[in-house]
Amino acid sequence: MTAIGFIGLGVMGGPMAANLVKAGFDVTGFNRSPAKVERLVAAGGRGATSAAEAVEGADVVVTMLPDSPDIEAVLLGGSGKGDDGVLARLAPGTVVVDMSTIRPDVARSLAAAGAERGIGVLDAPVSGGEQGAVDATLSVMVGGEAATFDTARPVLDAVGRTIVHVGPAGAGQTVKAANQLIVGGTLQLVSEALVFLDAHGVDRSRAVEVLAGGLAGSAVLDRKAPAMLARNFDPGFRVDLHHKDLGIVTAAAREAGVAIPLGALVATLMASLRAQGHGDLDHGALLLQVEQLSGRADD
Known part of the structure; x- marks a missing residue:
């Protein structure tokens, strides 16, 4: 069973994580609001008290956060160099799928930071709103390496209906x-x-x-x-x-x-x-x- 660490269980992330559970994935989720973590647990997932705990042993990490600074802080850490963020805790070969909506240039820099550690990073923002997240009918536009996209495809299929690899890193955000x-x-x-x-x-x-x-x-x-x-x-x-x-x-x-x-x-x-x-x-x-x-x- 593929282990997924899911960071960001808000209006969109919560139902997306629940759909991954329904699809048979082993999902551990973290959100700054404990109530949202509890909802994932009630849906059959696991709860974590930190982003680091959520990604421990994960094969795939999914992030769904509000803005560019949020995703940079989580993946790269306070230094901004990646030494104390989530990327530093992941084993080579892990795939990170950022489904937030952020700046294309930030998506490219995150992909480069992941590549330095042997981690594939996809920018995979979504369209379809809250109802699309609930119904698993989102449109997912994905930027990054084709091989990484192929690896992550089963995860994407569990949350969306239209999934398209649109180009290299940053293309999804564009x-x-x-x-x-x-x-x-x-x-x-x-x-x-x-x-x-x-x-x-x-x-x-x-x-x-x-x-x-x-x-x-x-x-x-x-x-x-x-x-x-x-x-x-x-x-x-x-x-x-x-x-x-x-x-x-x-x-x-x-x-x-x-x-x-x-x-x-x-x-x-x-x-x-x-x-x-x-x-x-x-x-x-x-x-x-x-x-x-x-x-x-x-x-």
Whole structure:
């Protein structure tokens, strides 16, 4: 039985780790919140009191953490050189699958640090939200060595439905940045369309139904519009996290010398929504800002 050390049992990581247990893997998980570790134990996994304990004897280590500094601290340790982090505790041949959404350049540096120790490191961010994590239907975009990808494939198959090796180290994070650019832009346009329809007195539910069947249809419209119409902004993916991701997009675009005028505007609008105190809401709350800008916040 493949032993997996899983670090980060939050909204996404928790159900992903539970699905690995269901698939027959021996999963030991760690999270700074003990309650989340207890949920994994209740699902049949093992609990650890530290990241070091979680990865002891692991064949594969999976990380699902909020941001680049978090994953660097866990894998490389406080020194940033890898001497006191998780990488230093792993045996050569171990595979690390980082499923967080981080900067592409950080993913490349982590892969290089792993290679120095004979450890394969994949950047494998996901798309599909909390429900996709629960249903094990995530889309997983993977960067790294092809041989390492092949080794980790059974683990990835247990948490996702669409798994694609997109290129060398950092490529997975680059594709995820593009994903967040598209999702953020589409959410903004869906928000504007809903306010536009409402201003003209159109039944928005019926409008969304027909729009979804045409060229305007998308997974974003299908999954997000019903909750937006119901004004349910319980987070499937928080504004805070999408704000962080769009920061990755704009920085990577600047580094490559690529113009993303619409993406830059969406990043500004997401930052504004967060500054208004809505960081804990679902990113579909962009609707609230369009309503405010249109003078229809109380309608």
